[in-house]
Amino acid sequence: MIGGLAVFALGQLDFNAVRSALIAVLLTLVGVAIITIPWWLRLVRDLGDERRGRVQERERAEIAAHLHDSVLQTLALIQRQPGDAREVQRLARSQERQLRTWLYGPAGYASAGEAQARPVSTLAVALSEAAGEVEDTYAIAVTPVIVGDVPMDQHLAALVAAAREAMVNAAKHAGVQEVSVYAEVEDGTASVFVRDRGSGFDPAAVGVDRRGLADSIRGRMERHGGTATVRSTPGEGTEIELSVSVSSGADSAADSAADSAADSAADSAQWSADQARQSAEGAPGQPSGQRFGQPSGQYPGRLDDPSREPADADAGPVGGTVQAHAETKGASR
Amino acid sequence: MSHPVNHPVRVFLVDDHALFRAGVKAELAGLEDDRIEVAGEAGSVGEAVVRITSNPPDVVLLDVHMPDGGGRAVLEQVHAALPDVVFLALSVSDAAEDVIAVIRAGARGYVTKTISGRELADAVVRVSAGDAVFSPRLAGFVLDAFSDRNGPVAVTDPELDMLSPREREVLKLLARGYAYKEIAAQLFISIKTVETHVSSVLRKTQKSNRYELSRWATDRRLV
Numbered sequence: 001m002i003g004g005l006a007v008f009a010l011g012q013l014d015f016n017a018v019r020s021a022l023i024a025v026l027l028t029l030v031g032v033a034i035i036t037i038p039w040w041l042r043l044v045r046d047l048g049d050e051r052r053g054r055v056q057e058r059e060r061a062e063i064a065a066h067l068h069d070s071v072l073q074t075l076a077l078i079q080r081q082p083g084d085a086r087e088v089q090r091l092a093r094s095q096e097r098q099l100r101t102w103l104y105g106p107a108g109y110a111s112a113g114e115a116q117a118r119p120v121s122t123l124a125v126a127l128s129e130a131a132g133e134v135e136d137t138y139a140i141a142v143t144p145v146i147v148g149d150v151p152m153d154q155h156l157a158a159l160v161a162a163a164r165e166a167m168v169n170a171a172k173h174a175g176v177q178e179v180s181v182y183a184e185v186e187d188g189t190a191s192v193f194v195r196d197r198g199s200g201f202d203p204a205a206v207g208v209d210r211r212g213l214a215d216s217i218r219g220r221m222e223r224h225g226g227t228a229t230v231r232s233t234p235g236e237g238t239e240i241e242l243s244v245s246v247s248s249g250a251d252s253a254a255d256s257a258a259d260s261a262a263d264s265a266a267d268s269a270q271w272s273a274d275q276a277r278q279s280a281e282g283a284p285g286q287p288s289g290q291r292f293g294q295p296s297g298q299y300p301g302r303l304d305d306p307s308r309e310p311a312d313a314d315a316g317p318v319g320g321t322v323q324a325h326a327e328t329k330g331a332s333r
Numbered sequence: 334m335s336h337p338v339n340h341p342v343r344v345f346l347v348d349d350h351a352l353f354r355a356g357v358k359a360e361l362a363g364l365e366d367d368r369i370e371v372a373g374e375a376g377s378v379g380e381a382v383v384r385i386t387s388n389p390p391d392v393v394l395l396d397v398h399m400p401d402g403g404g405r406a407v408l409e410q411v412h413a414a415l416p417d418v419v420f421l422a423l424s425v426s427d428a429a430e431d432v433i434a435v436i437r438a439g440a441r442g443y444v445t446k447t448i449s450g451r452e453l454a455d456a457v458v459r460v461s462a463g464d465a466v467f468s469p470r471l472a473g474f475v476l477d478a479f480s481d482r483n484g485p486v487a488v489t490d491p492e493l494d495m496l497s498p499r500e501r502e503v504l505k506l507l508a509r510g511y512a513y514k515e516i517a518a519q520l521f522i523s524i525k526t527v528e529t530h531v532s533s534v535l536r537k538t539q540k541s542n543r544y545e546l547s548r549w550a551t552d553r554r555l556v
Contacts, residue, residue: 096425104428141447145473145508148480180469180510184476193509239509 090139123156124149130164138171141178148185150246158224159244165216166194166240174198191243200234342461343372345390347381349399360450368458378406385411389418392461397424397431408438419460429474437539442466465535472507475538493541503530
């Protein structure tokens, strides 16, 4: 640099030397840049390392937090009530499902990067959630297998709600520990099969006053242009097949607004009925953390307690799941 | 492949969790099922390769996820040399690409670890007799792998790269939780024919070079 200045000073004396002075200054600057290249490289590398380190650190913290909130809490809960096999099983199942979703689900930890940026609700997500709710509430295993997927719309929401009702029916009446759920989206149709190997019933013998099958499943599917088929043999089990066509766009938003209003009224009635029943029974559906102080004896078996729902005691396997459902719907009209 | 019925099927357990191996052993022993006996176990890929090679069992129950390459690594090192040893994947893994990879490496079925002891014993006897064992979840994975919903796929060998309509029907019923007997009744075919279809689906899943089968999991997006 000093050399450069010296050349420049000489240039003051000799006007012709100005150009060569500028060239000299330029060359000096280039020289300095070349000399400091390793330093620049190191700086860039250090920055990269630091950023990577921060990302890893954040990731580690996230995993630790997740495991703490979920797995450790559940293990603690299980240790507190080891004698209640049913409750332990329910906790373990629910925890397994959560961890599985976190790891392998559509937006899961172990799935491809671009998938994580998709909060879109899809049929697969909604159906898995419904299956999880039933699993938690009724302490049975519900294992959904889903082939294909499609973004949710109101018709699919009805499909999921009807499927949930079918699962609830199986959980309540079939007397089984496991319910199979298979869903597929193919050729413009979404279908769900809910199957149990339980007690079964005669579909023709189900009274017209039993609203669960009639309203929550069949009526709901028909309102949305879908179908519901019930196959059941006493002693062998029941399969309910639900299907609805998948709309390719927002074509029929208006004409089904009334339907969805009816559905949501029915749904909220059902939910409040369910919630009321749950709180009466010690709230098995609530977040598990709230149960710490409660004695484990508060979770009686639902399946085999006829006094719980007197109106349902003599219903078939798919019977009046939700009396409140039908009543509220009538009131809302 | 076929197994004489006069001596019990010798089962070998490979799982990196000792607790899980102990659980399976206890459960199989508790059945008092004289069709099967536990012949050995291993807790790592290296140990499994050495023990299976030195004293080949009839059926290996193989964990999909283990350090050092998992069940797939065991299959790759043992399957070619010992084609008579049958592998059945037993895993909690839900990642479809891992399950499909183990099937393609030579496993003859996949069941989830939540399976009951009785069902596991049945599955072991069935694979040892040469059958394929498709849990509903595996049936779903394979249906997905052979679907065209991500656009048409280059089919180089129709014999291997596509499922016949009948095979598709059988797979769907498996995914719906039907047993072979129930599938046979539903489709008006014999149980033997159901087994043939399932074996054929297994062969296609293992041999097809369909683009989807190696790549489908990452492309598994919306219709």
